Amino acid sequence: MPIPASSGWRGRLAKFALIPVVGTLLAACTEQENTNPTGDGNAPNLFGETSNGIGFPHEVVTTEGIAAAGLYLPIFLIAVVIFVLIEGLLLFLILRYRRRSTGDDLPQQTHGNNLLEVIWTAIPMVVVFVLFIVSTNVLVSQVEAKSDEHGAVVDVQAFRFGWIFDYQDPASLDPESGQYEQLGFPPISGGGREGAPEMVVPVGEPVLIRLTAADVIHAWYVPAFFFKRDAIPGRTNEFEFTVETPGVYGGQCAEFCGLAHGDMYFSVNAVEPAEYEAWVAQRLSGETAPAAADTNEMAEPETTEEMSEEDA
Ligand SMILES: [Cu+2]
Numbered sequence: 001m002p003i004p005a006s007s008g009w010r011g012r013l014a015k016f017a018l019i020p021v022v023g024t025l026l027a028a029c030t031e032q033e034n035t036n037p038t039g040d041g042n043a044p045n046l047f048g049e050t051s052n053g054i055g056f057p058h059e060v061v062t063t064e065g066i067a068a069a070g071l072y073l074p075i076f077l078i079a080v081v082i083f084v085l086i087e088g089l090l091l092f093l094i095l096r097y098r099r100r101s102t103g104d105d106l107p108q109q110t111h112g113n114n115l116l117e118v119i120w121t122a123i124p125m126v127v128v129f130v131l132f133i134v135s136t137n138v139l140v141s142q143v144e145a146k147s148d149e150h151g152a153v154v155d156v157q158a159f160r161f162g163w164i165f166d167y168q169d170p171a172s173l174d175p176e177s178g179q180y181e182q183l184g185f186p187p188i189s190g191g192g193r194e195g196a197p198e199m200v201v202p203v204g205e206p207v208l209i210r211l212t213a214a215d216v217i218h219a220w221y222v223p224a225f226f227f228k229r230d231a232i233p234g235r236t237n238e239f240e241f242t243v244e245t246p247g248v249y250g251g252q253c254a255e256f257c258g259l260a261h262g263d264m265y266f267s268v269n270a271v272e273p274a275e276y277e278a279w280v281a282q283r284l285s286g287e288t289a290p291a292a293a294d295t296n297e298m299a300e301p302e303t304t305e306e307m308s309e310e311d312a
Contacts, residue, residue, distance in 0.1 A: 065226030151205025158218035162191020221254035
């Protein structure tokens with residue numbers, strides 16, 4: 001039986017097959033500038049100079065983030081095996097059963113094969129199930145795990161367009177109400193590109209963050225922590241992180257919240273516990289370092305009312 005005249009489907013198929021390849025090359029060549037004024041060069045881009053160039057997370061500095069980032073390699077390898085297998089089979093079939101000039105006969109036609117169908121249903125199910133177990137394990141046992149003791153407890157409130165860091169006393173936890181007492185110095189707040197507030201935390205100790213928002217939904221995002229969480233008005237989202245490497249890590253709002261959303265920066269300065277204690281003592285005594293004193297004068301929520309009227 002003659003094959004109908006070719007309608008160019010093979011050509012089209014080849015073009016479609018090229019799309020992922022070209023996309024990957026373009027992405028790999030794209031370099032984005034780190035524009036985070038508070039950051040350590042660890043900008044939230046996947047393909048720029050600050051990553052390893054193929055979209056893998058790099059320089060993750062928290063225990064929880066390292067566990068989550070560790071999922072990338074096994075998942076990537078599974079994807080590579082599937083890609084090579086599927087593309088290889090496709091290319092093989094396209095070439096092996098292409099129309100030849102020597103004959104018009106159709107190759108042998110097969111209709112239905114229960115064994116094959118069971119196999120190609122079972123393999124993806126097993127793959128998805130394994131991925132589910134592995135990632136849920138990391139999520140439950142690491143990312144969402146809660147510690148009994150914390151090096152610092154900070155109530156974080158996001159507002160248009162800045163952040164308030166209100167330090168609580170980790171030792172003051174009332175087990176009945178689950179509430180803490182304030183640590184005893186005024187909250188640190190700031191916003192905008194210039195006045196981005198800095199959160200100081202101890203290295204190697206779990207830090208508990210209780211995150212909420214004053215007006216609209218924002219999101220806490222620190223690329224080097226490999227972690228993002230929504231800040232929602234009327235709700236408190238709790239999470240923990242343990243920074244393993246001292247340093248200043250840039251963060252920013254990751255949920256579009258208004259015109260100045262792009263300027264909603266902050267940073268986390270992770271220091272040795274002794275240095276952290278000294279910083280707390282300095283705060284309690286009312287003295288503040290010059291830079292920190294500046295940010296303290298920055299926008300409080302009242303100021304943002306004006307800003308939000310402007311953008312309304
Ligand atoms: Cu925001």
